Amino acid sequence: MKKKASASMDFRKNLMLYYCAVGVIILGYVFLSIGGANSFTSLTLGPVILVIGYLVAMPVALLCGIGKKESGGDAASAVQEPEKKSRKQVKSE
16 A cells, blocks of 8 residues: 655655754764863753753654645545445445
8 A cells, every 4th residue: 555645755855854954963073172161062962952952852853744745635524434434334334
C-alpha cells in the first residue's frame, strides 16, 4: 500500500529550519569554548544560545507545517470511514 501523503508533502522548509537549528546549536558550543572559565561568553551567552537552539529552534524545525498538509483529505476520510463501517454493520443486523 503506497502512501500518498509522502509524495505531496514538501520538506524543504523543514529541512532549512533544521539546518538553522543545528547552526544555532553549533554556535552555542563555539561560544562555550571561547574565553576563559569566568568569561561572559562561556558562562552566560553560550548556555543561553544552546537552550534557544534545543528548546526553541529544533522543535520549530520539526513541527513546522504539520497541520497544513495532513488536515486536508486524510483527516476527513479518516472520520468518514468509521461511519461507513457502522452503517454496514447496522444494515447486516
